[in-house]
Every structure is written in structure tokens, then in C-alpha cells.
Amino acid sequence: METGKSDKKRIVLKIGSNVLTKETDHISRGKIEDIGNQIVALQDRYEFVIVSSGAIAVAKQFVNLESNGKEITVKQALASIGQPHLMRIFQESFRDLGLLTSQCLLSYSDFEREQSKKNIVNTINVLIANNYIPIINENDTVATDEIKFGDNDKLAALTACLLEADLLLIATNTNGICTKESVENKTFKTIDEVDDLELLNNEIVSSTSKHGTGGMKSKVQAASITQDCDIETWIANGLEDNFMVNAINNTVPFTKIIKPVYNE
Ligand SMILES: Nc1ncnc2c1ncn2[C@@H]1O[C@H](COP(=O)(O)OP(=O)(O)O)[C@@H](O)[C@H]1O
């Protein structure tokens, strides 16, 4: 498949709902500006594809839908209400920084059909070649159980593989993945670099945060997808200002999930 890549390193940046809300009940324009500022600072060397959650969180700001007993259907309706608002905030904030945005809504089944995969790659490459930043979210209206059981971590990993990205950077609300013991006694010691996902899975605790869906487990599952296509996954604290620049410069704690190192 023609990838149409430039000389720049391609980063797929996944932004979780907690980062976008800065753990409040409102989408944070300040956080979206922070992300835009970092893209401006890095754009000479890197090109970006964003996978952004937050549609449900933004809708919850101003609507309380009657439940029909099916929690998933309510979430799908909330996502439908919130998505255009989310995109508007991205578009306005990024435009002020001279950045152009576009929206792509994808489903998991799109990654199983050759023609859809080609269309995704071609569309995104044309967008990037014309300096548009694709902002991807799941097409929640047609999703089956993903809103409940998975989340955008896996979607971001599949996207990174399809687009032959150089890096998947998952922005969440902790300094990467911490040792289980340190989470339990609240001292939070980051695991800096790891290749063995089974070992990593043993460090995960079952908690998720306020707006989060899959917790750390789904991030490790995402990393197993990217590992299979030779892409590193970094998990960094998106609540901090300048988290991408700082991770690239290695000045903050974060988790780097590298390709498996085999002992010959
Ligand atoms: N070992 C661990 N280290 C850090 N966080 C962990 C760990 N195990 C589970 N978690 C939980 O995973 C959460 C992040 O995932 P999630 O709530 O889905 O956020 P997001 O919206 O960023 O996807 C953390 O806030 C924490 O509660």
C-alpha cells in the first residue's frame, strides 16, 4: 500500500477524555491550546495525526439525556451531540495558532476491509500533505460494544499501524504506567522502559479515572498491536503542560513500550 509519507516522523497522538477535561466536567480549551502549541513547536520535525476522545464528556457538560435503560445507546447519543462541539473547539483553538484541522470518524470494521483501509490511508495522506491535522474519533453511532469495553486506545493503535507511524503517544492522566505497589501505596513510580507486555499487565490495577473507559489495560492492549508492527508506544501525562515536547526531550517520567528485545 502506498503510504505517501514525508521525511518527518509521524506521531499518532491519542488524547483521553481525562486529559481533555483536565479531570473536570468541562473540556479544557487551555489543554487543547497546549497541544496546539506543542504541535507548532514540533512541526518542523514531526507530523501529527490526533485520535481524540471527549465527545461524550463534552456533551455531558450541557445535556442530561433520558436513559432508555440501554446505557450504550445513551452514550452513542451523547457522542453524537458532543462530537461537533469537540471539533469546533479544536478548530477554533488550532486556527488561532495557524493550524488546520479535519475530522475522520472511523469504525473498527473499517480496519478489516482492504478498500476501506486504502481509503483511510489515502485520505489522511492528502490531508497531511496539505497541512491539515486529521482528528480521528470512533464513529460511535455505529459502534457495537466498544464504547463500553474498549476505547480509543485500540483505535489509535490500529491507526498507527495502518499509517505506518513512527510513534504512538498516548496522553493519559498519570506519569505513564506505574508499578502496582506504588499505585497501591500512592507513591507512583513510573516504569520507564519495557518490552515484556505480560510483565506490564501484572502491574495494572483495575481502576479507571473519572471519564476514562478502558483504564491502563486497554493501553497495554494497544501497545501489543503497535509492537506487532514495530512501532513504539509512549504513555505520558497529558495533564502536564508541554508533555509531548518534554517526553521527546526525556525530561519527564513516562513509559516507553519498546519492540521486544530477544535474547539470542
Ligand atoms: N499501573 C498503573 N499505573 C498508572 N495508572 C493505572 C495503573 N493501573 C491502572 N491505572 C488507571 O488507569 C487510568 C488511566 O486510564 P483511563 O482512566 O482509561 O484514562 P484515559 O481517559 O486517559 O484513557 C489511571 O487514571 C489509573 O486509574
Ligand SMILES: N[C@@H](CCC(=O)OP(=O)(O)O)C(=O)O
Ligand atoms: N469515542 C468516545 C471515547 C470514550 C472514552 O472515554 O475514551 P477514553 O477517554 O480514551 O478512555 C468519546 O469521544 O467520548
